[in-house]
Amino acid sequence: MSSLITTLTSPPYDGYIAYGIIVSIVFMGLQLMAAVMVYAERKVAAFMQQRYGPYLVGPKGLFQPIADIVKLFFKEELRPKAADAFLFSLAPIISVAAAYLAFAPIPFGAPTTFFGLLDEPMPLQVSDVNVAVLVIFAVASMGVYGIVLAGWASNSKYSLLGGLRSSAQMISYELAYGMALATVVMYANSLSLREIVDAQRGYFFEGTAFGFIPHWYIFPQFVGFFVFACAGVAETNRAPFDFPEAEQELVAGYHTEYSSMRFAMFFMAEYINMVTVSAVATDLYLGGWHGPFNIPAELGGGWIWFVIKLAFLLFVYLWLRWTLPRFRYDQLMSFGWKVLLPLATVNLILTAAGVLYFGL
Amino acid sequence: MPIGHYLVLSGLLFAIGTAGVFLRRNLITLLLSVEIMLNAVNLAFVAFGRVAGTNDGQIITFFVMTVAAAEAAVGLALVIGLFRHRESLNPEAFTSLKW
Amino acid sequence: MGSDALLFYTFAAITVIGALLVVIQKNPVYSVLSIIAAFFGLAGLYVLLEAPFVAVVQIIIYAGAIMVLFLFVVMLLNVPREDAAEWDRSHPLYRPMAVRIGAVLAILLALELGWALSLTTGLGVGVAEGADAMSSVQKLGEVLFTKYMFAFEVTSILIIVAMVGAVVLARKREE
């Protein structure tokens, strides 16, 4: 049996229950995240625009997401006559599946025993793939098909334009994205996210006056982080790169024709992707679950750090969306090809040189 | 798993690709068929490499992929150009040797 | 049969069916989707061959990039389903003949391949037997950048040329 198969099928520890727990945690967590993000987004938007935002349903409108979900459940499934039935229904599935799958190899906490429930600690991760970074990259690149196919299948010009835009946009930004990933991989000399995170334990300049600076890759790799952030935002089709669904231009872009649960899937996919990208960024650049100081296992362990950083990044997402205007399409392309890609390449080369000659 | 299986599979894929090249009348599908043939070869390479215990097979696969990427880029660009000239993708529509 | 064989046949089935669909489908979009499916099957086979890196790269490059490009073009041109043949009968090698020839040749090739396989010995050798897999990404990198250095560089040139060529070819001629 081959190594990857082992990691994928049989968990690296005994106790399938625990494994199931982890999987369900991730699954549910993601869904919860999506819901929370809906609420958060509205609130943040309102906050930034001096509005109240949702406040009727529940205290401070906390249950608004639930209301939304209910609404979406009971809405009618619409499908344009000329649409391609099969693909029309396939597209959202691809989207959301890719979104969930992308989170699989992401570790979000040090091995823990769940407050002693387990006799041996188990890693907070669905599957520890030794080429995790590449897997994430691959799955992320699959996500585009959902959008593209949705755009094409619903057989409407707005959708089609949205799909085309997203495909072009994703291809363009995947390069910079991959370059940034490669840089970190080179830096940490490993493809496994867990190892990358563990490489970020501790501090720079141990024992000096600057000893407080945590050993996070964002500090040596801030350029890479910038590139990764931009590319990530573009990959998730969020403002200011939200071209596939540019309301002002394309009604709602690729999901113009969608309604009800299928629409909900796209919606979820989008937020889950945000979470995924943020999680990856956290693991790659912000030292994952390693914080400035250790949180003892009794209080839950390192994953709290992880959640905090994740929340921060997600807030940045919203912040960007409600702060920046949308690019023009040509600006998007030229930014991707003429700024990010060269930047990422130079960064890659410099880092390579550093690793090779100065053993950074 | 005996290597014979992989070889048969590879040959099968190659045959399918060839058939596609001959039977289809759509330039894009033709290109796709070519991709299938390439991948059939890749499979054979990797299988042999595995048996031999070297990774040259995988390396060659990377090169094949690169070539495939280049071929796809240029090929599709050509397809677009041709489509601009004749509103068709049927290779039989481009039999004139100059225009 | 072991789970290994099971996986092999599953992936092989996916691949072959996908490939067949590519050829059979009349609608280019479906062809692209089926070939993506086939690629996933192939990726699985690569994993079975203990070449995980190749597998992932297969997904990233083929499924993730090249096929998106195909899909993009298909949508851009919005190609209709394949139209009925308008055959050029003025030519002695007109298409039905060509098809027949092609079919005959395909059969011939299949026969020859079968024969060749029948002649070959050692087909029973299991892929996993013999030397262990040399598939760690580090090893690949080393080999790629030492033994195959030249080829690698040439590849980069090839890519550049392809990019320029594509841009030039697809540019709108303003006339």
Add this chain to the structure above:
Amino acid sequence: MLALIPLLPFAGFLVNAFVGKRLSKSISGGLATGVMAISFVIAVMQVLALAGMPPESRQINQTLFTWITAGDFSLDLALRLDALSAVMILVITGIGSLIHLYSTSYMHDETDPEFARYFSYLNLFCFFMLMLVLGSNVLVMFVGWEGVGLCSYLLIGYYYEKPSASDAAKKAFVVNRVGDFAFILGALLLLVTFNSLDFYTIALAVKAMPQEVTFGTLSLITLLLFIGATGKSAQIPLYVWLPDAMEGPTPVSALIHAATMVTAGVYMIGRNAMLFEHAPITLTIVAIIGAATALFAGTIGLVQNDIKRVLAYSTVSQLGYMFLAMGVGAYGAGIFHLYTHAFFKACLFLGSGAVIHALHGEQDIRNMGGLKKHIPITYWTFVIASVAIAGVPFLSGFFSKDEILFEAFVEGHQLLWGMGILTSLLTATYMFRLVHLTFHGEERFHGAEHHAPAHGHHAPAPQAHEAPQAHQAPHDAPWPMATALIVLALGSILAGYVGVPHALGGHNSFGAWLTPVFNATNCGQTTTTGALAGMAIEECTPVEERDPEEHAGTELALMIVSSLIALAGIGLATYLWLKHKEIPARLAAQYPGVHRLLLNKYYVDEVYDATIIQPIKVVSTEGLWRGFDVKVIDGAVNGAGYLVSGVSIVLRLLQNGSVKTYAASMFVGTVAILAYYLWR
């Protein structure tokens, strides 16, 4: 350093050829003359350096680059300066620069581009001539050999819009081609015989051989080379081009067709002296041809009326002299005569040029006379040169000529000696006939311009300033021409004194200077290397000279005889063409056949035309052109065309532009190859 000598003129050629159109006359002419002058200076320096060396190793070698490498045979483009080529480069660069100088004023009425063209040709000629004499192996020499042929063609046909000029040019080219063909055959034969083309290597190799009594390889080689020489140096039977070559500008005739190029053949024989020495049969032929030419041309020169043609025939006859010398094995004497002849013949030609210039293009001596008081400088220089060529004692011609005759006599060729004496009589006679008809007697040149159009192009004068100067007295040469004339005249007086014979108390230092070359006793670096190194060493012992005093008496006697002959010739000329002018006419009337025969140069051209040219024409027209060319070659070509088009009618079906068909054919190939490997 050595390479600079030929390369400077080449540079001049490049400039004049490519940017000459935009240059003014003074610049292009000055440039051309300047480079020649500089390379003369360099040549002098090189020769002095050479003279500084011990006689056994007098060589300066310079290999420019390896030219040909084929298997084990490799050939350098190498230059070698030794005693012999030293003489040649001095003559070429020295007289060359004088003639350039002369030309600047002689050609002054040309338009700027024409002027530049003229000088570019002239420079190119000098380059090739220097390559010819400096080349250290046969092939380099051959390059020069062909090059000077080309330049002579270009310069003869300089007034190309004049039919006679271009015809003459073509004639010269074709006739030379015959000789060159023989020459290259000889060169190849040399190569296969000695597996080398380097002169010294060959010379030493030959030296090791016994003399060839019967007609063998060496004789064949030398004979072929000699045929080449007859072409280049206008000997029987290939001399016919030289008289017509007078269509070119006069300075050209002076430089190419008197001083330098035509002597290439003589030089070549001298260069291969050892080779010829071992082929006595060829030597005899050379001697006989030389003597015959000398006499023959002399007789023709006696009756010609075109001033330049007279000089041309005299040139031919003098060249005959040189070949005679070579033939009797008196190489030193031959080269000596070459060297002196260069001076006085160049001087004569330039003088004639001055006369023509003065008379605005008149060339017919019957329309001259009495020019003495009009153009004194030209007159005196002309006379000096004529005296020199006539062989009057104590001028350059005297020494060289007498040495030749003496050698001929001593070597036991009394008959040839007789012919030589007769020729010198003729020489003296026709030269002074020329002098008298041109400069003495009453002035017949009024209204010269009526004749001008006939020779309109010989000198540019007529078109340029005929109208203003139609009836004013002829003017003497302007300073550049005068300078050249005077220097050359002095040369024709003094040049001989480098080779004063022993009989006159001198000790033929010129001969001494040259002997090592001819005996191949001086072994330069080249010979001390390679297969012949060992031989070179033991060959380095100088061979014993003939005792100079032995024949002093004979020599003195012969000198007196020939001097008397020369004076007699002058007297005869004076008697016939100055005192009693009716006698020649009466003679002509008395023997009309002879006169016509001479006047028409023995009908040689006509004979050649009838015996060679016409048959060739017929064969090539009927046989080669109408027969072979049209039927076979064109047939083959057209056939190929038909074949291709026929086949492609079928093949076109394959290239139907349908990608699938191509794919199918590719696939067929795949299946076939696979099948082959299976069935194999």
